[in-house]
Amino acid sequence: MADTAFLKAIFGDRSMTLDELSAALDASKDVKLANLAGGRYVDKEKYSALETRNKTLADQLAKLSEAKPEELQAEISRLRAANEQAEQKYQQALLDHAIESKLMSEGAVDTRAVRALLDMSKIHLDGDNLIGADEQISALKKDKAWAFPTKETKIPKIDGVVPAANNSGNEQSSDIAMINGLLGL
Numbered sequence: 001m002a003d004t005a006f007l008k009a010i011f012g013d014r015s016m017t018l019d020e021l022s023a024a025l026d027a028s029k030d031v032k033l034a035n036l037a038g039g040r041y042v043d044k045e046k047y048s049a050l051e052t053r054n055k056t057l058a059d060q061l062a063k064l065s066e067a068k069p070e071e072l073q074a075e076i077s078r079l080r081a082a083n084e085q086a087e088q089k090y091q092q093a094l095l096d097h098a099i100e101s102k103l104m105s106e107g108a109v110d111t112r113a114v115r116a117l118l119d120m121s122k123i124h125l126d127g128d129n130l131i132g133a134d135e136q137i138s139a140l141k142k143d144k145a146w147a148f149p150t151k152e153t154k155i156p157k158i159d160g161v162v163p164a165a166n167n168s169g170n171e172q173s174s175d176i177a178m179i180n181g182l183l184g185l
Contacts, residue, residue, distance in 0.1 A: 098130045
């Protein structure tokens with residue numbers, strides 16, 4: 001059976017006449033009485049929501065009826081081409097990053113210069129794997145050793161003038177005296 005507790009608040013423990021019931025229902029803010037048997041009553045919020053939705057759908061339908069299929073197909077083709085270009089740029093950026101990372105991990109001095117020596121047509125990316133780069137980098141390490149210095153690479157010794165060792169303090173003081181004389185001190 002339906003919840004009738006709200007009726008107890010109106011009736012209490014007594015019986016009422018139709019006029020008393022009508023007055024009690026008018027005074028109650030919690031209870032609205034309607035005959036739903038005819039199906040004519042709809043809550044105002046529900047009606048407003050449906051009315052707004054109906055207007056939105058009608059506007060969308062009007063826009064769709066104005067659209068021309070040729071224009072829509074042209075727009076779809078344009079978007080597909082733009083998507084394809086973006087995908088190519090993305091794949092190229094992934095390849096560039098993978099090559100740069102590989103050259104850095106191999107110890108290349110100047111990744112741009114070394115990259116210019118690579119045959120990029122033979123290098124491609126297969127998922128996360130860089131295919132064709134290892135062979136070329138190994139060959140470059142042999143042919144262009146300057147591009148991949150190792151810790152074993154000797155630093156060239158630069159010879160130059162080495163100050164003479166001065167064991168006596170007299171030579172040093174005579175040099176200072178000569179400088180002071182030239183400066184007029």
